[in-house]
Amino acid sequence: MLFRFFLTLLCLPVLSVAQTTYELNSGWQCQPIARVKDAGTVISSPSYSLTGWQPAVVPGTVLTTMLANKQVPDPFYGMNNKLIPDIYHIGRDYYTYWFVKEFAEKADAGEQVWLNFRGINYSCDVFLNGRKLNDKPYTGMFLRKSFNITSLLASKGTNRLAVIVYPPDPVGNPNGGQGGDGTIARTVSHQYVAGWDWIQPIRDRNTGIWDKVTIEKTGAVQVKNPHVVTLVPGKRQPSGPQQPATVRVSAELENPTATHQTGTLTYTLDGHTLTKTVTLNARSTTTVDLPALTLTNPKLWWPNGYGQQHVYPMTIQFKAANGAISDIEQLNVGVREIQTDWNTTTRSRQISVNGQKVFIKGGNWIISDAMLRFSPERYDAEVRFHRDMNLNLVRIWGGALSERPEFYQACDKYGLLVMQDFWGSGDCNGRWVDPMKKDDQWTRRQYPDDHALFLTSASDQIKMIRNHASLAMWCGGNEITLPQDIMTSLRDSILPQLDGTRWFIDYSNSDDMSFNFLGGNGDGPYGIQPVRKFWEYRTWPFNSEVGSVGVGDYESLERFMPTENRVTPLYSKETKRAKVDSVWDYHKYIGYDGAIAPYGEPTDARDFGKKAQLVNYDQYRALMEGFTSHMWDWYTGTIIWKTQNPWTALRGQMYDYYLDPNACLYGLHNGSEPLHIMFNPVDSMVMVANNTFTFQRDMMMVIKVYDMAGKDSTLTQVFSEIGPTLVRPYVPIGRTLSALARDKGAFLSLRLLDLNKKPISENLYWLPDATGTYSGLQQMARATVKIATRSIEKGKVEVTLTNPAGNPVAFFNRLSLLDPQTKKRLLPVFYSDNYVSVLPGEQKTVIIDYTPTPNAPLVSVEGWNVPEQTVAIGK
Template sequence: MRWRVPLGFTTALLWLCLPTASTGAEDYPLFLRESWRIQTSILAKESGDKISRPDFRADGWYTAAVPTTVLNALVRNAVYPDPCVGMNNMRIPDASDEFNREYGLAKFSHLPGGRNPWADPWWFRKAFTLQEGLQEKRLWLTFEGINYRAEIWLNGRKIAGSHEVVGMFGRWTFDITGIAVAGGENVVAVEIFPLDFPGLPAEPQLKAFGPFGLNGGPTGDIGKNVTMHCSVGWDWIPAVRDRNMGIWQDVKISATGPVDIRDVQVVTDLPLPDISAADIRIKADLINFSDAVQEGVLSLRLRPRALGQKEAAFITKTVRLGSRETLGIAFSSEDYPELRVRNPVLWWPNGLGRPDLYEAEIGFEVGGHISKAERISFGIREVSSRADKVNNWDRRLFFVNGIKVPVRGAAWVPDMMLNHSPERLRSELRLWKEANLNLVRIWGGGTTPRAEFFDLCDEMGLLVWHDFWITGDCQGTWDKGSQDYPYDTRAFLSSAAAVVKKLRNHPSLLVWTAGNEGYPREEIYRPLRDDILAGLDGTRPFIPSSGYRTPPEGWGLSWPDNKAAGTYSGGPYYWVEPKEYYRLVDGGKDWLFKNEVGLPSVPVLESLKEFLPLEPDPEVKFPLNNVWGYHDACEDNGKYSLYDSAIRRRYGEPRDLADYALKAQLVNAESYRAVFEAVNQAAERTAGVILWKGNPAWPSVSWQIYDWYLRPNAGYYFAKRACEPLHIQLNIVDGNVWAINSTRQDRMNLEAQIRLYDRAFRKIREFAAAASVPALSSREVQVGKPGGVLPEGNGFVSLHLRDKEKLLSDNFYWLSRDGDFSFLASLAQADLKVSARREVRDGHLVVRLRLKNNGSGPAFFVALRMGNKEGSEFLPSFWSDNYLSLLPGESRDITWSADDERSPGEVLQLKWEGWNVSRQVVNID
């Protein structure tokens, strides 16, 4: 350990041990979240200087908790119905008067005369008290996200106008020293203005199997704003009636001394392929907000977050700042050898290693008091990208710490009304991680999520692909919208700069793209690429578009290699025969790196009951009704009719809704497994695959592996299995068996066990074969039989991959030459026994289960649910496996856990049933 302590060692060490001991502001930052009041300016006619005074009476205003949109708050106050249920969204007026006239929605307005509730500004008001002891501090008011424009008032004083505060993705900090009252009551009032251009929604999906409207509406005008494009409606989300106007991210008060620390950047350099040492560089701005010269001690400490790891570095130096001076400071290993970290613990993406993190603590002390202290979490890792050619087609490769990452991911889209609590985000991203995915794509028509999202991705090893707020649907890619959108260049670029500064230290952030299937005009594109991304970040690649469009020559392509994007969207977004994915992967450039592929994905029965009426409609195929159409059972991109036909043709006409939902799970399972396994097999050729999408924006029947209630469908578990680190799989086209190794370690001398059964589940053949798979590769298992192991006609194939007695992977296929699985109906009832043992692990209740098939046939497609003793299911639930099949006499160990803490003595209720397994319910004491 080397130390450089030129001055102030004792006081600096005190600060590092007790970072708030001398601040006088132990409770800061103060987040302003609860007890807001909101009201439309139509009814609250007073001016901001009056509304923002403590003596103003907000009688009749609605209560709200921030972050929130206006519509979200009004739904919580029962002014409008929950738009996620049934057809309720068609009982709420829209921001577009033209749309309201067309569909008769004005009559649902809560305002006098049916006035459009979203056409005028809304007031957000919050009273709060600042503690004593802050009189000598500088006070700051920060808004992390407002949609769309705002005027901001504090204690009768206007501190920002709507020409300054504009754009959904901006971040604003205001000096409120001398305006805010320490030890007394304060009031902040924010007048939120609607979008400049609310856009016209597309024709709503009022019939099942009907057409989808145009994504982004018929004109694409929503793209004129710097906002969430999909709020006007897409083919997986209806129009959000208020376009999500509101305060959609945190509001906070912070306190500093005369000198503040801003824009800290931590950069890690690895001399690859050598990873035995890492150089750390840290940059920041010191800003003296006082008129006096300030001299103090700048302190820096680095330490791993992992328990038992040694401290990496501790440095102090004296700094002098002139009146109102901004000083850029830098620490590097050239000046401070302590910043060369020996044998660092590296950050790795999910499946390639642990996502180990470090913390940098940086502070400035003046006169024995901390003026500002900041803690930054970061990972020691290096990301890079390279474009190459395959058959003269462009392919984009990504690397972490010099290792090529086999990207397995899904797109993430925001909740319809931006209901994203930290707890929900943790649950969603845990679902991502436990599905063995390693990437989350932030889609360009949605939002940049709140800070907790990226913290969680750091902790879980989930790489993030970040599109900026551009979509081809609004950008003229498909003759709709315009390349001139968005209009406000300053708002876009200032928002982009704020986002880059906020996110650039996150090790999970892999790549920036200029937009989804498009890019902005040159006045935005070039400064975004060259000044903001290369200049303010410069540590990760940039690609010009997720797919379809390439900027004109001279604008610059990807950074830093100036090559084509090499990634491709384009689906398919509809059901195809699972075998087709193998042909697609083998046959064209799109699958060299496929960043959008998916299909309709009906949730399980329990979720369908939450948002759809259960009565069938005689005008629609049994057992559906037209409300299914509003929840995305439509044609065009998703072609729901193909998916519905696959359910009926492959598994038989449904007896009822429960049977339909069960058979849909079989289609989900087949399809999502095939997507990933087709790419697995072509590991040498393909660089990655990203689902469209992983999650829904609202209760939907399309494009998801878990639903809005956080219940995974069967496709989730079959994707999880296909993406496991060591995997055995069957090529369902040619019958060959493959072993997949997605880890950094070679796995040699394994054994593949293969069993074939006919349609009546009579064993045809059983044998074993050797399997050795180098790291990050796929290898065919030599089965010694021409034509592989496909049974003649219909039947089953069971695969197990073992290392001696240890089971590494298993897979079970039901197969039909002509896609007719009616033979499954003749499977004999299975005798499945389940035993359970409960324990507490890391403060959370865990249940370990052993399943044993005591019958003479398979226990096929067994689904398990865990709930309380009244039968209410715990959501989300995390199963190590589900929708599984067991051979006769086979046992399987699985686990269940939940995110929330549960009493160790709580009685649990376990339910299970399968295709040929009767429903059973047992209590677990």
């Protein structure tokens, strides 16, 4: 099933734009090597016939091309992936392909023309107009490559490019281990493609021209790899006048011509222009440092939840001695400084931005799409979801890749700090004894085979993404250090020289990040947990992986699961295991154990999905509340394993592969809010967390309990205050609460009100009866909710739910935006809140953001005890 985006979002401009740059992203043709007997010098001749060649997807992989040509079924649907030959069994030649593209271009006098590849997996030879461009193999997934093709362009302007792409070698045996038999890690490539505990193997190992191909035209001098450093001394506030900040800029200048070149290198930022005169030797590349800029009263960039994400447009250009502009680079600069220091109380690193400590609430990110089908729109949507979860950091897991500039642009926009791993994992690289692995630990400890290629690739990727304000930390590898020579070079020479502004962690759960002194208590816990465990179980003080479940509702299951496989998992208390259908198992379902049963045994898969959302919400709200309750005492941060899936998996996700959010997202949205009132189930204490830099005063705390009929009892209300970046307990309510919930359970309503009696934090818990069963929820009377909608602006609608007085709580309402013809959900759509409950006699308003469609969508509302209603906007 192919996902269709209905999204047009404002994105930040691309990282760098030369004087003339365009993509070669259409009109490609391809053929497997077995069907082509001619050499690249022949194939790249414009006169060579391409009759019988097939359309190709570039950027893309062999498998995405095969899917587009309907030669394979959608590997993300059902058991289809098992129908596609795996490269390990069928041989590398099966997925070795020629890719050919014709384009019109010629160089005028004084012009230089460049052919740029941003990523090819894994090795290739490149030919243009009958000539081979690379004199040695171009190898490595994470290595950009640029060719000056000025002298090779056809005089009439019609050119043919031919690229043969070979898969990784070895490709790894997909034997069910983490990264299969581990040998995929001998390459400088991603590891998950041989399979993991959250994904099935990618059959072609993502062989192909997987990232952008561009043509760039410049004058005699090209501007490359600009480097911008911002220094923000002191402790800053997000608002008000600012003391000065310093901006330092450098760039590489390449002169490919046979004569020396003289000119000026200039950058412009916020109305300031700084210039340096430069003379470049023939056929040379030189790094030039420009004068530093003191920026007065700067507008600073802050992480999500703490302030605005301001960025300054910057232009860097080289102007020749005759005044002609030779090349221009444009980028966006976020003025901020990242600092770290050691918290002696928690014994872990503490992150500060612009001098202010930030409690890290993060999510582990694998990759946007397991088959590398990337787009700025999808990146924007996924990162926006993380912003909506009230997270402030995303960690890029080491078994995948260094993320693309478009991902970082979205993180810059939405205020998500990024911890970027390099390419290694303890599973493949030898941390543990593993009978699934082909090589022993001593051998695996030295993966990859080519250390020089790893370091060259790392240097290149650092240059590609280092200017993004969101990039906060580098990490050597996932749960293991890189080989000693690689790590030493990265830590002691490459990163100081090419960056020098960010914290480098040697591996993801290193003692340098988090002093892991707790014996059996480590990272995790993983999987379903009693909610109180997140509050009372002490894990590592900067926990890089802790997570739970993530099954979507029935509409999510329908998108990738055949009807006959939508079978409810059956959990056995005796065996403590669930019996699941083969498709659920293939898509890596992990059990909800006994967490569903207290809501009533599910009657079918639809009912299971509905009840799973209650568990999802409760799990992730409790996870973040529990860690936040111990901030600066036990913890300086936590990173959820994991927040998204790059295919149709059934675990660890806040939204599904098709970008449909589930209740996990909104449980986190609630539990992670910057100013948050919450209930500690361990000591029955009402607490407030303030994850802002502002002293919060004159807040009225209102604590009520509602029974299943909707009758309320006020336990207490009291004015309170709390200082910045603090958490504190206020009111114990355990004895009274237990008595009110004993028979049928109850709802606990917590609110913080401002002096205008407006809510600034709301939280509603549903509590079981004395037996641990939600007997009252199972017997709740219906609540008829009134729905009012109005269009605020194009692509934005306001929905107000009203629950009349005398009703029970209108509990756990899912809002959806529907296509008026198909009645299916539009995706992606962004909700200011969801799975909302409305107390008797009250209203709840939700803002829905979506891409406008030709026909006005419908709004659907369905709750636990609220019958589904579908209304037109404005009705």
